[in-house]
Amino acid sequence: MAFCCNTRHEEEEFQVEYDPPDTIEKVKQGIEYAGHEYLFIEGDETAxxxxxxxxxxxVLNRAEGIRGDSRESHIPAFCEMLGIPYVGAGVLTTAICLDKPTTKMILEFNGVQTAPFQVFTEADDPLKAEVGLPMILKPSQEGSxxxxxxxxxxxDEASLRRKLGEMLETYRQPILGERYIDGREFTTGFIGNYGPGEEPLFLKVLEIDFTKFPEGLGNVLGQAAKTTFDSSDHYVCPAQIPETLRRRLExxxxxxxxxxxxxxxxRLDWRLDADGGLYFLEANPLPGIDAVEEEDEYSFYPMMALASGFTYDEMIKRVIDAALKRYGVR
Structure with missing residues (x-):
């Protein structure tokens, strides 16, 4: 069983998606707990x-890729070319999920509500009336x-144009503009697959507690909230929600x-507005799996798995077993 990821060597912006050495060691232990021989393959040009x-x-794939707007598809594509089974979503799904506007269009077609949006390629692109302000701006093809x-x-218009210009210059990609949904934010997750007589296990729901965020972070789970000021105290898992809402999320x-x-x-992210409207935000088919107890550094996926009764090793085993069964090995 080869674990393929990108190793985080620095705390620079583009490496926040990568896996630190502590996480790689925990995955190694999980793979060995599951009864497999461990190999490591760096998800770079040598992969x-x-x-x-x-x-x-x-291959247990968690490689984010190193460049390009389909970078998360590189390892799945290599595996398919070589006929090697791998854990996780395929080439098309990983490419789609990295592109936020494309993901939203597909889900809207399938009856999943997302916030009204438009895509900006120039700082002076006209604002669509049906989207309106306030709006949240996001790079279209970034994660974490x-x-x-x-x-x-x-x-307001001035803030929109100023921020658009800054983001287009920095990220060199289209910018997604979504109507800002003010409200509660939840994360959901699954282990497993659909098949004859089975369905994926829905993990315990996690809620982001914005009241615990330091002043200045606002009601957005942004990069600063996930890194500099990150703490498990900011998140509630299992979320304290009515069963009716849990069922809606599921x-x-x-x-x-x-x-x-x-x-x-x-891992999937959601917003719930004051009127009870539930809006899809983002899908991550390569969920982060950091879990360093002594540093209080947990990704959402292991937080949900732990709250669902699994140890970290059991989580890794269940995910691998799901892939093995999908390939007909078990």
Whole structure:
């Protein structure tokens, strides 16, 4: 079982999605707990040759990729070219989920509510009346809240144009503008797949507690909130919500899972407005899996798995087992 990821060597913006050495060691322990021999393959330019030479029986993929707007699809594509089974979503799904506007269009077609939006390629692109202000601006093709903070919420034309110009210059990609949904934010997740007589396990729901955020972070789970000021105290898991809302989140999450052809594991983000409207935010078919207890550093996916009764090792085993069963190995 080869674990393929990108190793985080620095705390620079573009590396926040990568896996630190502590996480890589925990995954190694989880793979060995599951009864497999462990290999490591760095998800960089050497990955294809390493996969071809080592020919692992399966790849546990969490590689974010190193460049390009389809970078999260590189390892799945290499595995498919070489005929190597792998854990997680396929080439098309990982490419779609990295592009926020495309994901939203597909989900809207499948009956999942998302906030009204438009895509800006120039700072002076006209604002669509049906989207309106306030609006939150996001790089279209980034993960881990890269490029997103409280000042991305703009309430007037001048702020919109100023922030758009800054983001277009910095990220060199289209900018997604969504109507800002003020309200509660939740994260959901799954382990497993749909198949004859089975469905993926819906994990305990996590809620972001914005009241615990330091002043200045606002009501946005941005990059600063996820890194500099991150603490498990800011999150409630299991979320203290009525069963009716939990069922709504589960039902909507299952529609997303099917519509995007997710496999084995996923993390999904949602907003609930004051009128009870539930809006999809983002899908991550390569969920972060940091879990360093002594540093209080937990990604949402292991937080939900732990709250659902699994140890970290059991979480890794369940995800691997889901992929093995999908390939007909078990």
């Amino acid at each position: 294809y040759d390493r996969l071809r030479e080592l020919r692992p029986d399966m 809240s890269i490029g997103i903070n409280w000042d991305n919420v703009v309430s 039902g909507a999450s299952r529609r997303v899972f099917r519509a995007l052809d997710i496999k084995d594991w996923v």
